[in-house]
Amino acid sequence: MSRRGVHFAYYVSLLGAVVLSGILIVSISLHRSGATSGRATVFGGGDAKELLDVRQPVKQQVVKVRDPIHVCLCSDDMDLRPVVVCIRSAVASSATPLRIVFHFISSKAIALRFKRLARVHLAGINVQVHHNETMEANIRNMISFRSSSRARKGLASPFNFAAFYMPQFLGEVPGPPLKRLIYIDTDTVITGDIGELHTMDLQGHPCGAVKYCLQRLRTYIDVKLVQKNGWGVYDPDACIANRGVLVVDVQRWQETNLTGKIEEWLDRYRRSEEDIWLGGMSQPPWLLAMNGDYQELGQEWNCHSLGRASMGAAESTVLVKMGFDDVIFDELKVLRHDNGAIVPYIVLCSEDAKLLHFNGAVKPWLLNSYNPSVRLPLCAAPRTVPSGPYPWLSPRSIVLSGPEQGTKMTFISCNEIWDIFSSHEPLKSKSTDATDEKILSNEMQTMNPCLDQNAEKVAEPKKEREKKVEVDVDWVPGGFKKFQEVKAAANIMVRGKIIVQQGTKGIIQGPSIRHPKERINVLFAQRKDGKTRTVNVMPAEIQASGGEKK
Numbered sequence: 001m002s003r004r005g006v007h008f009a010y011y012v013s014l015l016g017a018v019v020l021s022g023i024l025i026v027s028i029s030l031h032r033s034g035a036t037s038g039r040a041t042v043f044g045g046g047d048a049k050e051l052l053d054v055r056q057p058v059k060q061q062v063v064k065v066r067d068p069i070h071v072c073l074c075s076d077d078m079d080l081r082p083v084v085v086c087i088r089s090a091v092a093s094s095a096t097p098l099r100i101v102f103h104f105i106s107s108k109a110i111a112l113r114f115k116r117l118a119r120v121h122l123a124g125i126n127v128q129v130h131h132n133e134t135m136e137a138n139i140r141n142m143i144s145f146r147s148s149s150r151a152r153k154g155l156a157s158p159f160n161f162a163a164f165y166m167p168q169f170l171g172e173v174p175g176p177p178l179k180r181l182i183y184i185d186t187d188t189v190i191t192g193d194i195g196e197l198h199t200m201d202l203q204g205h206p207c208g209a210v211k212y213c214l215q216r217l218r219t220y221i222d223v224k225l226v227q228k229n230g231w232g233v234y235d236p237d238a239c240i241a242n243r244g245v246l247v248v249d250v251q252r253w254q255e256t257n258l259t260g261k262i263e264e265w266l267d268r269y270r271r272s273e274e275d276i277w278l279g280g281m282s283q284p285p286w287l288l289a290m291n292g293d294y295q296e297l298g299q300e301w302n303c304h305s306l307g308r309a310s311m312g313a314a315e316s317t318v319l320v321k322m323g324f325d326d327v328i329f330d331e332l333k334v335l336r337h338d339n340g341a342i343v344p345y346i347v348l349c350s351e352d353a354k355l356l357h358f359n360g361a362v363k364p365w366l367l368n369s370y371n372p373s374v375r376l377p378l379c380a381a382p383r384t385v386p387s388g389p390y391p392w393l394s395p396r397s398i399v400l401s402g403p404e405q406g407t408k409m410t411f412i413s414c415n416e417i418w419d420i421f422s423s424h425e426p427l428k429s430k431s432t433d434a435t436d437e438k439i440l441s442n443e444m445q446t447m448n449p450c451l452d453q454n455a456e457k458v459a460e461p462k463k464e465r466e467k468k469v470e471v472d473v474d475w476v477p478g479g480f481k482k483f484q485e486v487k488a489a490a491n492i493m494v495r496g497k498i499i500v501q502q503g504t505k506g507i508i509q510g511p512s513i514r515h516p517k518e519r520i521n522v523l524f525a526q527r528k529d530g531k532t533r534t535v536n537v538m539p540a541e542i543q544a545s546g547g548e549k550k
Contacts, residue, residue: 065099065126068175069198071182074105074162080114081365081422082186082358084121088421090190091125093354093384100194102127105162105169107136130169139165142263143281144270155281163246164259164286183246185357187307189418191384192300192354197247200295206256208247208295210302213239220277220284231268232291240287241294244302244357261289303353305345306377306414307360310509313340319348323402332378332396332411337483337507344375347414351380356417364415365422373510379414392416476511476520478539484508486522486542492535500524500535505545512536 071090073083083104091097104114104127111131118127139158154160162169163183170178182197184190202208217223218236226234253259265285269276277284311319317340324346329336335343350356358364362377381392392412400407476482485507492500500506505525512519519536527535 065101065175067099067198068101069096069099069182069195070101070103070170070173070178070180071184071194072103072105072163072166072170073184073186074159074169075186076107076110076157076159077186078110079365080110080117082363083114084117085365085418085421086184086186086188086190087122087125087127089188090184090194092421093190093192094195095193096195097125100126101173101175103130103166103170103173104128105130105166106159107131108133128173130171132169132171135165135168142266142270144266145281146275148275160282161262163243164262164282166248167250167254178250181248181250183243183248184355185244185359187358187363188244189356189358189421190354191356191382191417196354197245197297197301200247200297202247202249202252202295204252205293205295206249206252206258207290208297209241209243210245210297210299211239212242212302212304215240217287220280221288222274222276222278225272225274225276226288229268232288234288234291238292240283241290242302242304242357243283243286244304244359245297245355247295247297256293258289262286265289298354299349300352300354302355302357303347303349304357304359306347306350306356306379306417307358307362307364308345308377309360309362309374310341310343311345316340316342316346319346321403323400323404323407325401328398328400331398333375334378335375335483339507341507343509345377346411347377347379349380350382350414350417351409352383354384356382356414358414358418364418367415373516377414378411379417381410381412382417385417385420476508477516477518478520478542480508480520480539480542480544482508482510485545487545488524489541489543492537492541497528499528500526501528506535506542508542509534 073086075083087102090102091100094100102122102125104111104118106114106129108131111129115129118125118129136158139161143156143158143161145153145156166181166183167178170181180198182194197208200208216236217234217238217240219240221234221236223234223236226232262285265276265288269285277288316336319342326336329342332346334346337343344362345360356379360377362374367376378396381395392410393416395410395412397408397410400409480486485505487506488500488502488504491498491502506522509521509523511517512521515536519538520542521534522537522542523534
């Protein structure tokens with residue numbers, strides 16, 4: 001078993017004492033929503049210590065669980081590793097893992113693929129897989145994507161909106177009527193007992209979510225346009241709610257017609273000549289439809305930014321006030337720019353979090369595709385996640401000065417937390433025949449598209465890979481240096497349009513991730529088209545405005 005597999009098996013074994021019957025049941029069934037679902041098919045069993053052991057013969061059993069906890073994940077991403085890790089972490093962190101029923105909602109093709117993968121990689125876990133092509137088509141017809149909205153086109157996927165249609169996708173689920181559904185983003189790791197969300201009082205609200213005050217309603221919504229059209233009264237300075245985790249009271253959601261209100265906003269957006277919202281696809285209409293009618297979850301249920309590459313000046317000020325000084329930044333191998341920005345991002349909330357959200361571009365499952373110079377986000381070592389029989393690979397301990405003087409903290413690479421629950425190699429099962437094994441092996445390559453075919457490279461010790469990260473981190477193509485101040489040598493154009501004017505100042509962020517030897521990532525002071533100010537440029541398109549080249 002791999003280091004990751006041992007980590008996970010060890011962690012899950014800690015829960016053996018709380019499993020009442022000592023039996024974990026896997027129920028991996030494929031449901032096509034809208035059709036009558038029969039008895040769930042059960043593919044295997046074993047105690048908590050054998051959660052990853054799929055070598056036992058398959059036995060069919062009947063699953064009967066009182067007051068099940070229904071957890072939904074929605075995605076049409078071909079890379080299914082995040083889904084597997086999210087589910088594994090939720091089970092490992094649960095006080096009552098037998099009660100959890102996971103529902104994976106996806107397209108027909110991916111649903112079938114995930115069903116086969118789950119049989120091996122989620123052995124011992126109750127998983128049901130759903131697809132509904134009619135529902136998927138209906139949602140797609142309601143979505144309007146505009147390049148002017150500044151949203152990523154990938155957010156126009158119907159499965160980015162599927163959280164609003166969970167009962168419809170699930171159809172007739174075996175067991176008691178659905179009263180509560182818990183939606184979780186797939187780029188998360190659960191380190192708290194998800195049963196807390198199942199039993200919490202929503203105070204009559206249709207849903208519960210985590211308040212997020214780093215962004216305000218005006219961040220997404222053109223409130224003046226909304227009110228000018230008589231569509232309601234909104235506070236532009238109100239904190240938004242983050243949808244990384246969403247707890248739904250099914251009856252109240254339906255009584256308040258929240259899905260219908262969301263569809264109404266999607267229709268207004270489609271008909272409007274002006275952009276009602278910017279920078280999002282499913283989040284803005286949900287915020288408008290909800291208009292503050294939600295129960296706040298504790299901040300520990302959305303510790304965010306574990307996938308962000310850098311920290312802005314305003315955010316890093318919080319660290320400085322806590323007592324992070326130049327000595328500590330050096331100990332953590334953090335690069336600090338004169339304007340206050342730092343690289344990589346430093347996550348503090350991970351220490352006591354119950355849900356870790358890897359939002360951002362630096363995803364743990366995509367590390368092989370990044371340039372080695374990318375510095376990985378740092379997390380305060382979580383108290384809620386034991387590192388297992390092995391210590392953290394590269395812990396960095398510090399002692400704060402200032403107001404928090406004497407406080408000790410340990411930081412690790414955030415990806416190490418994700419790695420505890422991951423496994424990149426296909427697992428084998430004697431209960432499947434040779435044909436199934438071949439399918440599973442092939443499917444695993446799809447699940448892990450970045451898996452290198454070179455066995456020696458895959459087996460390369462992680463410590464050796466981490467050493468490479470530190471190589472040549474300061475210099476970039478053209479002899480420029482990271483965080484060097486530059487300016488546009490001429491007008492920079494994309495598709496025939498000027499996006500950055502000659503003379504506009506910027507700061508080099510590093511080499512381009514896609515073309516590290518040819519292009520440079522520059523954060524400009526402004527950009528004419530209003531999109532993200534980070535632009536990939538050729539060395540000839542910029543010139544130094546201070547400092548020396550290599």
